[in-house]
Amino acid sequence: MPKTSIASIRRLEILEHYYSLIREEGLEGASIVKLARRMEIPSSLVIHYFKTKDELIQALITYQLEQYEQQFRPRLQMLAPEDRLSAVLAALFSQEWMELADVQVFYSCYPLIFRNTAVRIRFQELFARFHTHLTSELALAKTIGLIQVENISIASHMLIVWVEGFNFYANIHQQESLFRQISTELYAQACTYLGFFPTKE
Amino acid sequence: MPKTSIASIRRLEILEHYYSLIREEGLEGASIVKLARRMEIPSSLVIHYFKTKDELIQALITYQLEQYEQQFRPRLQMLAPEDRLSAVLAALFSQEWMELADVQVFYSCYPLIFRNTAVRIRFQELFARFHTHLTSELALAKTIGLIQVENISIASHMLIVWVEGFNFYANIHQQESLFRQISTELYAQACTYLGFFPTKE
DNA sequence: TGAAATATTGAATGGATGCTCAATAAATTG
DNA sequence: CAATTTATTGAGCATCCATTCAATATTTCA
Numbered sequence: 201m202p203k204t205s206i207a208s209i210r211r212l213e214i215l216e217h218y219y220s221l222i223r224e225e226g227l228e229g230a231s232i233v234k235l236a237r238r239m240e241i242p243s244s245l246v247i248h249y250f251k252t253k254d255e256l257i258q259a260l261i262t263y264q265l266e267q268y269e270q271q272f273r274p275r276l277q278m279l280a281p282e283d284r285l286s287a288v289l290a291a292l293f294s295q296e297w298m299e300l301a302d303v304q305v306f307y308s309c310y311p312l313i314f315r316n317t318a319v320r321i322r323f324q325e326l327f328a329r330f331h332t333h334l335t336s337e338l339a340l341a342k343t344i345g346l347i348q349v350e351n352i353s354i355a356s357h358m359l360i361v362w363v364e365g366f367n368f369y370a371n372i373h374q375q376e377s378l379f380r381q382i383s384t385e386l387y388a389q390a391c392t393y394l395g396f397f398p399t400k401e
Numbered sequence: 402m403p404k405t406s407i408a409s410i411r412r413l414e415i416l417e418h419y420y421s422l423i424r425e426e427g428l429e430g431a432s433i434v435k436l437a438r439r440m441e442i443p444s445s446l447v448i449h450y451f452k453t454k455d456e457l458i459q460a461l462i463t464y465q466l467e468q469y470e471q472q473f474r475p476r477l478q479m480l481a482p483e484d485r486l487s488a489v490l491a492a493l494f495s496q497e498w499m500e501l502a503d504v505q506v507f508y509s510c511y512p513l514i515f516r517n518t519a520v521r522i523r524f525q526e527l528f529a530r531f532h533t534h535l536t537s538e539l540a541l542a543k544t545i546g547l548i549q550v551e552n553i554s555i556a557s558h559m560l561i562v563w564v565e566g567f568n569f570y571a572n573i574h575q576q577e578s579l580f581r582q583i584s585t586e587l588y589a590q591a592c593t594y595l596g597f598f599p600t601k602e
Numbered sequence: 603t604g605a606a607a608t609a610t611t612g613a614a615t616g617g618a619t620g621c622t623c624a625a626t627a628a629a630t631t632g
Numbered sequence: 633c634a635a636t637t638t639a640t641t642g643a644g645c646a647t648c649c650a651t652t653c654a655a656t657a658t659t660t661c662a
Contacts, residue, residue, distance in 0.1 A: 206609075206659080226516055228429035231649060242611055247651060249609095307512040313573060314505045315427055323573045357570070357583050358590065365566020369558070372514060372524045382558050389559065393590055407629080407639075432619060443641055448621060450639095 211249050214239070215263045218256065219305060227308040232256070261309050261319055265326045268301040276333050285341045286398040289390055292363050293383040303371055331356050341396070348395025355394060362386055412450050415440070416464045419457065420506060428509040433457070455517075462510050462520055466527045469502040477534050486542045487599040490591055493564050494584040504572055532557050542597070549596025556595060563587055 217239050221230045232253060236243035250256040275291050291297055313320040334356035341347045349355045366386055370379050391398065418440050422431045433454060437444035451457040476492050492498055514521035535557035542548045550556045567587055571580050592599065 210609085226512060232651085233649065242613095243650080244612080244652080245610060251651090253650065304512065304515045307508075307515070310569075311427060311505065311508040311512075314508070320573070327570070327573060354582060354586050357579075358586060361563065361566035361570050361583065361587065363566070364569045365562035365564070368511075368565045368569055369528070369562050372521065372528060378558075381555060382562065385555050385559060386562065389594055393593075411639085433621085434619065443643095444619090445621080445623090445642080446640060452621095454620065 207249065210245075211259070212263075214246055214249060214256075215260055218260055219264065219302070222260070222308060223302050223304050226304070227257075257309075257312070258318055260305075261312075261322055264301060264305055264309065265322055268306070269326060269329060271300045272297075272330070273333065276337055281340055281344055282346070285337065285346055285396060286391075288337055289387055289396075292359065293366055293386045293390075295379070297363070298367050298370065303367070307371075327360060330360060334359055338394070341394075346396055349393065358393065359390065362390065408450070411446075412460070413464075415447055415450060415457075416461055419461055420465065420503070423461070423509060424503050424505045427505065428458075458510075458513070459519055461506075462513075462523050465502060465506055465510065466523055469507070470527060470530060472501045473498075473531070474534065477538055482541055482545055483547070486538065486547055486597060487592075489538055490588055490597075493560065494567055494587050494591075496580070498564070499568050499571065504568070508572075528561060531561060535560055539595070542595075547597060550594065559594065560591065563591065 214235070218230065218235050221235055221238060225234070232246050233243050236246050246256070250259060275297075276288055279287055309319065310323070313323050331353075335353055338347065338349070338352040338355055342349075342352060366382065370382070373379070390396075415436070419431065419436050422436055422439060426435070433444050433447050437447050447457070451460060476498075477489055480488055510520065511524070514524050532554075536554055539548065539550070539553040539556055543550075543553060567583065571583070574580070591597075
């Protein structure tokens with residue numbers, strides 16, 4: 201008698217398969233029939249758990265954004281306050297960060313914000329939380345005199361813009377050397393902007 | 402006996418309708434049948450000009466990226482060298498700039514870079530040209546001592562990252578006040594980064 | 603244990619999709 | 633003008649799609 205009923209297990213199973221299907225074939229290539237075939241269940245079972253395709257996509261996005269957030273949250277909370285900020289900044293522009301969410305799925309869902317209000321709101325919420333975390337991180341750093349920047353809320357927006365722009369641009373080029381050049385420069389420029397001078401070791 | 406044969410006219414007509422169809426229904430909702438219905442022609446005529454759907458999408462992206470480029474090119478070449486850079490920078494983070502390409506179409510096509518090599522290359526080329534223009538703009542500014550930044554090639558990459566990140570982030574929020582705040586800050590920070598101090602009027 | 607609720611199946615529906623094909627109309631060119 | 637190429641049409645095909653439905657199996661719980 202597990203608290204997680206069979207229903208929630210199945211739903212999760214379906215979402216995971218849907219996720220990997222989209223990863224391989226894109227959002228437009230991922231149909232319920234293909235999904236069911238891949239799981240070796242009738243498509244009607246999928247519909248049993250998600251009444252319509254829109255409901256499935258909605259759940260997929262929630263799942264995907266939760267995954268993303270669950271991964272970046274711990275990365276923002278670690279270490280002693282002095283080392284912390286530089287670690288956070290380095291993480292933001294790292295290869296590792298870019299692979300938090302599967303880019304294929306993430307960028308396939310993104311254009312839905314233009315037609316699907318529910319999706320737009322989910323993205324807004326995600327980035328609102330991202331912004332909150334960054335802001336409290338900057339607040340901490342400012343308290344102990346690590347950074348000088350005046351408006352930490354705006355500074356957080358700036359960091360997000362840089363991270364997202366970096367990901368967007370890097371995906372197009374998939375070129376190791378350019379990637380490193382830009383990420384290094386972004387890191388340095390972010391430090392300057394924040395008025396932050398990490399003690400090198 | 403126009404040099405543009407009836408074929409190229411038709412092809413363009415089809416692409417324009419396809420573009421506006423995607424704008425309304427997204428890439429996944431835009432089928433050849435719907436496209437033909439909207440143009441009041443049989444779908445086989447569409448196939449006559451674009452043998453497969455992939456060919457149609459390919460042409461659409463070329464068309465879309467050309468539109469985009471034809472619009473930003475003139476915006477980067479104007480005015481006297483002294484006023485020019487600040488105008489360019491202001492343009493990059495403007496509402497107007499964001500509307501150069503239809504966001505719906507642009508961001509719907511973007512995820513194709515992950516599975517469609519031809520699409521990826523087209524995006525690479527577009528941004529390569531964008532980068533070239535920006536770099537020569539910065540080179541000019543540096544020659545006349547307007548900016549101090551050392552590596553103008555990297556600086557151009559940075560500008561692109563900021564522009565794209567800004568667009569990505571702004572689309573999510575569609576909130577006028579936040580938009581203005583961030584764009585103002587980005588402009589200021591870009592000036593600082595470049596070592597550029599526009600003479601205010 | 604037995605009744606009600608849920609999970610699972612498989613067949614079926616109507617509609618859309620990408621695309622083919624053969625036929626006709628129009629334009630181009632020798 | 634005649635021959636050939638191109639543009640346009642409409643019917644048709646196999647396939648896939650999201651979703652429905654009725655029937656059966658399994659689980660839950662009183």
